[in-house]
Amino acid sequence: MPVALRFPGVARGSPAALAIRAAAASKHGREQDSVRASARPAAQCWRRRGLVVRCQTGATAVLKNEEATAAAQKPHTGFTAVMKFGGSSLASAERMREVADLILSFPEETPVIVLSAMGKTTNNLLLAGEKAVSCGAPKASEIPELAVIKDLHLRTIDELGLDRSVVSGLLDELEQLLKGVAMMKELTRRTGDYLVSFGECMSTRIFAAYLNKLGKKARQYDAFDIGFITTDDFTNADILEVTYPAVAKRLNGDWMDDPAIPIVTGFLGKGCKSCAVTTLGRGGSDLTATTIGKALGLREVQVWKDVDGVLTCDPNIYANAIPVPFLTFDEAAELAYFGAQVLHPQSMRPARDGDMPVRVKNSYNRHEPGTVITKSRDMSKNILTSIVLKSNVTMLDIVSTRMLGQYGFLAKVFSIFEDLGISVDCVATSEVSISLTLDPSKLWSRELIQQQELDHVVEELEKFAVVHLLQRRSIISLIGNVQRSSLILEKTFNVLRRNGVNVQMISQGASKVNISLVVNDSEAKQCVQALHSAFFENGFMSEVEGADVPQNGASLNSNGAIYGN
Ligand SMILES: Nc1ncnc2c1ncn2[C@@H]1O[C@H](COP(=O)(O)OP(=O)(O)O)[C@@H](O)[C@H]1O
């Protein structure tokens, strides 16, 4: 028999209201879902002694003021963790089966699931959009990438034994959209975001349907419909603060009313002014996951990838890379910012704010401990953690013609980059000159800077400086303990000298975890390999007194608690 409640002064559906409701349910020995919020004023009221709860049987009981207050202050949520699965973990029906099996293998968890688009679907959607611009409306239905997307999703549905209607409407809509782009001969950033959103909208619908088919009750959510409110910076939107309470209210509220595992689209949001679909930058589902984790105050966010955690370098550059068991949020953010594609650069922010560990795990190798990322760790024994390479970087040497004082010179240089929305990575200055590197992509949209934009930058800078544009450079970032910088640099320069490589610029970030070196693109991979073997493979760490030797140290018990940190 439901217990009817009303909470004067507490907004209906708010986390506090839900928490009081849960406390009342627990006090009356009821399942939470047998307790319903009611608008009926007569159902109960606040008395001096507390909240009088009247069951529909006529019996009453009191939830003491202290109990109600304590519950409201510690909002209860049924959820325990966020589990995010990227495109690499969801590339086929077989992979979806494995991911479902993985989720069900943690019966003690009540996770919120965040999914990216299947496999390479986002890239295919972007390519299809580009082709639509020039192919002409009658040919839009024949774009090869559209066929690949349709085939992948329909085959997955068939193989999972689901009804094609789960995505057929979206596939039709997608085809219509491409025809529209072909007719307009234009793909704006806003339309581009709407276009790529089909990937996540389809993967989540398929997966939710599959979990339901397995008997695990799941509910699909489009992030842009549940309170993910962003700036209107299409392709690279920022999540706004209002998102946190809105998402918590919606997910907690639905859970209380009708418990089901939420399956949420990663990467997507809703522009605060435009109300159009926005995206959070490539790889943005990691950020969706940590945002939900913070909103719900969860114990942990798990980010499931196709590698055994964050590695000592990109395994595509050097196959001997090994997992890094522990990282701080600062190290992970720096690593991501300087090019390690494994995490979205902004994704550590909510985790840091909510002091919530992030675990990077391998969905293909679930028993590996992975990497645990936390606020702090014992850095005293740490020397080098990981080596990151960012290629195709442009370097600018800018020498003042002394028309401006040094102060005005730096301000003027940076205002030009700000106006053009181009991000500057590394900077080194003298009194009259500045060397800096430009990210190959504009901010996080991964839209490459065009030559004409660079020409424009140089033209603007040449009004007050002599400028040398040096292209095809790479930044090698040494993520580690900058307190041991002399040791790191001594070893690094030995290795580079032996390999005949000259460093063209050095910069040590204020974050105290990163030293960056600029070298020629053509030498960069060889440098990373040589540095990796010198630091991680030849017993260097064990020779240095008190240094931590990288090895797998983090482990996960059955309910996901972290050992060994
Ligand atoms: N330092 C690193 N550690 C781990 N993976 C890295 C690193 N640098 C680059 N990568 C690449 O990142 C990939 C995982 O990220 P991503 O493809 O975005 O995963 P997902 O699609 O599952 O979110 C790995 O397959 C690997 O190739």
Ligand SMILES: N[C@@H](CC(=O)OP(=O)(O)O)C(=O)O
């Ligand atoms: N699908 C989007 C968002 C994302 O996060 O993907 P992944 O988790 O596969 O990196 C992208 O490809 O950018």
